[in-house]
Every structure is written in structure tokens, then in C-alpha cells.
Amino acid sequence: MPELQLLRPDHAPALLAFERENRAYFAATVPDRGDDYFARFDERHRALLAEQEAGVCRFHLLVGAEGEVLGRFNLMDLADGGADLGYRVARRAAGRGLATGAVRELCRLAADRYGLSVLRAATTLDNAASQTVLTRTGFTVVGETRLGGRPGLSYLRGLGDLATGTEDHRPSPGA
Known part of the structure; x- marks a missing residue:
């Protein structure tokens, strides 16, 4: 059963593999991260961990049984009781309800652990799957x-x- 984990330094290799494997898939519905993201990945990973340590953001990975990253679920710009939600799920994990379950869990964490009262999100018009996840999870x-x-x-x-x-709060398996 996949587990939502707070981003750690040792996640870097699996996270980079996830981003590389899914780059073209993601670019079909979200803006591409660009070559510089991959060239400076280690530096970027350290910067994300520093932001998380400062309490500005909370970065989560959906990790499979073999330690592989199946998705990213982030709360960014935590301030005044709110944050921006962003997420992406690997092509091989799409369509199984994992995004819906992880977003539900992250909403619970946002309220219970991080003390947030509102989340904001956005998606492109051509990303029907993301629109469905957001609607199913109460956005x-x-x-x-x-x-x-x-x-x-x-x-x-x-x-x-x-x-x-x-x-x-229970994830719905087929959602």
C-alpha cells in the first residue's frame, strides 16, 4: 500500500527518477520544468528541504512498496491559515485512485498537523484527471x-x- 511521506534528503534518487521517467507525460498537461531543473536537481532538492524546515512549504511523496515515488503532493506558501496544493502522479500509477486518496490524506494533514484552514489549487483546462481529483476531494x-x-x-x-x-477520512479505493 503506497504511503504519503514527508520529503527527506534520502528521497532524492527516487524523486529524480520519477521526474525523469514522467517528464513527457507531465508536459502534456502541466508546464514543463525545463532542462535546468534536472541539471540542478540536487541543489533544488536541498532548497526544498530548507523551505520545509523553515515552515514555508510541506512537500510529500507517495511512495510505493519498493521505495519508488508514485507521486508528489505539495503544500506551498503556507501563510495566514492557507496554502497552495500542487501534485503530480506517475503515468504508471494514474487512474487507480491514488491521487484522490493522497489529496484526501493531505487535506487531513493540512488541517490536523499544519493547522491550515483553506487550500488553493489550480489546473489547466485540458487536465480532466486533475479536475476530477479536486472535485472528488471537496474543492x-x-x-x-x-x-x-x-x-x-x-x-x-x-x-x-x-x-x-x-x-x-478513509481513502476510497476506486475514487
């Missing part, structure tokens, strides 16, 4: 946006129902 469309020059939608999700314990 609502609040406007239009642009991501890397591409048209998209902005979403918002209050976490108050998680703080009161009224939401079912």
Missing part, C-alpha cells in the same frame, strides 16, 4: 487562471469540516 472552482501561459481553473477548499471530524 470547488472559484475562477479562471493561467498556468505557464495555458488556460486553467482555480479551486478552493475549506478545511473546517476536517477540524470538526465530520468528513470520512
